[in-house]
Amino acid sequence: MMENPTRDDIPEDNMDVPRWKFWKRRRYIVTLMALLGFFNVFALRVNVSVAIVAMTSTSSRTLENGTVVEGVSYPSMHDVWAHWAPPMERSRLATFAYSGSYIGTVVVMPISGVLAQNVGWPAVFYVFGVVGLVWFAAWWVLVKRGPQYDRHIDPRELKYLQDALPVVPKNVVHPWKKFFASGPVWAVIVANFSENWGFYTLLTQLPIFMKDTLEFDIQEAGFLSALPYVVVSATMQVAGHIADWFLSRKILNTTQVRKLFCCGAFLCQSLFMLLAAFLLTPAGAVTCLTLAVGLGAFAMAGFFVNHLDIAPQHASVLLGIGNTFGTMPGIISPTITGYIVQHKTTSEWQIVFFISSAIYLVGSIFYGIFASGEVQSWAKTQQSDEAIKRSSLDGHSNKALET
Template sequence: MDEKSPSRKGPDFCSLRYGLALIMHFSNFTMITQRVSLSIAIIAMVNSTQRASPSNASFEDPLADTLSNPSKPIKELNTRASVYQWSPETQGIIFSSINYGIILTLIPSGYLAGIFGAKQMLGAGLLISSLLTLFTPLAADFGVILVIIIRTFQGMAQGMAWTGQFTIWAKWAPPLERSKLTSIAGSGDQWQDLSQEFSVSLSFSTPTPCCIMPEGAAFGSFFILCVGGLISQALGWPFIFYIFGSIGCVCCLLWFTVIYDDPSHHPCISAREKEYIVSSLAHQSGVLSSLPFIAASSCTILGGQLADFLLSRSLLRLITVRKLFSSLGLLLPSLCAVALPFVASSYVTTIILLILIPGTSNLCDSGFIINTLDVAPRYASFLMGISRGFGLIAGIVSSTATGFLISQDSETGWRNVFFLSAAVNMLGLVFYLTFGQAEIQDWAKERTLTRL
């Protein structure tokens, strides 16, 4: 805070770093579509209304059906595919396997990214996930065990790609533009687990709230939920995997061609932009910059597990759990932010508080963030898209406000930034504690049509 910041220039949305954010956006979009593909396809894969043999899968013979029933449309025959006898318990294992894969690679991938380079790690993760998506229909014919294995390795690949993004932004994002750049990049995959669980609930015919690590969804989740069903109906469920797996492979070519680990080695970056980024990051510590993300991931996972434990044991009501974790996720980082100006003389204490702020704020993931699944499961994706839009606007406004405040006086400006963020958190917490609910609203309930 005491050092004079480098000269700033306004954000140039035609610059290379914003192009990197856009490419990363489409990479995240591709990974979320690949991840949620099975959640959409499973509705057709286990459709009990189609004829199934006693074995693992049955195949419809278009020629035989045509001969036995000439009036049946050819288009309907062409969309038939394998039907599998998977129980709800088996489906639950399949869906959760990708989360186990992600957890396994969160820490090792961060270490490997420092050795092999974030570009290689993220690109390899995207490529492996895309290839496994292409082979998923074939794996389903060989048995459910192979599907679980593929989903686990796909989670490991996406965990590699997710962790590698932060290493890239540590070298590409100037401190005053990190919110904007990461918001653009992350909006392709935000809330992916939420959208996945919502679509899974459709296949189980009962919407269930979840408390799993969110990474995700505005664009990617909305797109797959809208288009996946149409693809399954028109071409057959295997084409959901073929189409989005192929898109991922094409995106990999763009990634390996355009992206570089740092601006210093990029052949197309302008000298002005390179100097601006390098000078802005001259005083940053790479190891310390990664610690808040590790803390955030840990708190998200632990918070989700604790919330589900409290609900499964009926220790607290659903609305109590939502308000409890919302209070922790807003109150704890606010206290840390308010304390920061008063412990500036202690380097270690300052670092600890800066790590705890993003870490504890992710406890909200088990609170109000997934509350839309409780009050309006039918419209969860639509409402999440709206709330994510407000989140993106808030990221832009906060970055602009921060730049304005610290431009007057660095030390006083940062103190005002921390106080202002704490005040906004408290205002939101009071509003949610007052009006928050967990029951399905009347306007979100399904209406039963009756004939007179």
């Protein structure tokens, strides 16, 4: 096994099983369970928002949502991908799983409303709490840390994954100084910040803009609130498959795919932010909102899986760092908007959208210059250490398959 295999070195999946029979491939089971997990995480987040309306109709209560728990979910899942997602399938597996967060938002919002209205607000927590426990039990039984520990995996899939993926040591020493001295790491951080700035601005400020300047209340058409989530759920599937198609067909290398998808999406989103500032009609504003959020899925097929390319064994930590910077726009953007929009005029709102458009543009340029799809030198392990670890893991694999 090479430390940093090229595209020509990466093996093909030689299982003679149709891909639609996903249950025959354990990595697809892991991906489906991940989607259901993110579905449930965001379901728990949404049901708090819905249930608190019913709760506060009779009394005043304050709840803390599951933001802390949600925050560790993404980095933890990146550690799973380091063991289960082959390079040629990394984009589609990750985007499919992460789309569960948007699907959960769309599906659970009306269900929680029905439960709160007809059964009572406690039912919202009981139902999705039980669903979460069932998912946890299934995850505990079905998903293992790596394919070598899964006794139900087909030997051909096991060999394919072991040949395609670098060995991830159990006790990883993270080179913190090299993290922050790495251009590709900062490229991912800046991209995360840029995408979230636009995301929070679009989802929180654009509806207010339409109400203030267009006298259009988006809440009157409830489905419009969920429309961006529906679109991004669908486009995430398309984006991941297209990205992996470019790689599997050897049309582009990993670096080129990541830059094309991230930079291309940011440039288009920058354009739609500008259009939102000038299209002073409800239809135009909603169209810009929907397209801009949907295109974010293509950006995620670029930068959001890039940690696994540049440093597989450090991917979970790097995502945690990136998400830390990525949460800042949720605080900064509304604050800046509040300072700018004093009189609710069109010109004030245009400044807000100009800022978001500029941040997308800067993010695109920065990522285009510094991003990489190759394993970084500081993330490579010594060949001798890999051989030892591979031998050890193969021993565990044989024992697991024998049992």
